[in-house]
Amino acid sequence: MERLIVKDLNHHFGFTEILRDINFQLDKGKVLSIVGPSGGGKTTLMRLCAGLLDVEEGSVTNSFSSSAFAFQEGRLLPWKNVIDNVALGLFARGEKKQVAMPKAQEIALKFGLEKSDFHKFPKDLSGGMKQRVSFARALVTQPALLFLDEPFSALDIGLKKELQAILIEMIDKKEISILYITHDLMEAIRLSDEILLLKADPGHIVKKFSYELAQSKRDDSYIYTQSVKILQDTEIINTFELELK
Incomplete structure (x- = not known):
């Protein structure tokens, strides 16, 4: 079965520790999001998973037959x-x-x-x-596996929902697997089967959130309700340095 397995992954830039002890698995037909604040190592993690950076410590095993990328900028x-x-x-x-x-x-x-x-x-x-x-x-x-690095962050709401709808249609048909990097919790809830929370300095996974309802059935009411729940989570509050009253 096609899958992406990340095990005991650590990464440094020079003497700076960027990622520590990253472990997760993305199975065929699933969407896995990694969320966290800017500068937490999310993009570095995706590049390691995609083979764009060399793995120094630990392992990344990608058995998907093909992959493609969409980034925050078009890069045309x-x-x-x-x-x-x-x-x-x-x-x-x-x-x-x-x-x-x-x-x-x-x-x-x-x-x-x-x-x-x-x-x-x-x-x-x-x-x-x-x-x-x-x-x-x-x-x-x-592609069997799609890497998304904050591709919606600079888009207006209408275009964002239009592109997400196309992805959700593909997800619903089990036509694609996605590793999605974002800092937007609502986007992650809309698209993901599983969300991993990455805390910074160095980047390490502190919590996992799972969603069983099919993406095609997640209306705005569901997204808002789940967003309120996740924003009350202690690890989310600490990781994003939120001040809720």
């Missing part, structure tokens, strides 16, 4: 137009243009881009359009 290639950016992963795995382009166009339209946008370059796109392209590029290859 400025010299390529929209549709070429979307098709980048397809070309990288050797698909011919006549096969790759229809796939890229189909998913671009699904993510709310217009045909008139296909030949625009990143400099001509708004931040929201860049993020649409980023998601389309990440998902066009139908």
Whole structure:
């Protein structure tokens, strides 16, 4: 069975300890979020899991057949137009243009881009359009595992809910597994089967929260109710340095 297993993971930058004793498992078809304040080591942890940084101590075992990434910034290639950016992963795995382009166009339209946008370059796109392209590029290859590093943080509420709805549809069909890094607790509750709380200096996991209700059935009332509950948790209050009265 495909899964991501992180065991006894520690990491340093020079003499600075960034992560200590990280252990968790992400199974196929599940969404695991790691939440915590800014500067707590979340992005470093994701990069270690994705193989973008070398593991120094402990182990990361990834048996998923394929993976893709969506970040806070679009990270598009400025010299390529929209549709070429979307098709980048397809070309990288050797698909011919006549096969790759229809796939890229189909998913671009699904993510709310217009045909008139296909030949625009990143400099001509708004931040929201860049993020649409980023998601389309990440998902066009139908990855088994999707790494998300705060991809909604700079988006307006409407676009955020639109992109989340597309992910929830895929989650509901068990088409994808997701490791999601965020500091937004409501987003984590909306998308996750399990949430790990990462406390800083150094980053270490202090608590786990689990949610059994299917993501497609989590309406705003459910999200608000669960958010109120989690914000009353002592570890959440201490980790995010909240002052609740």
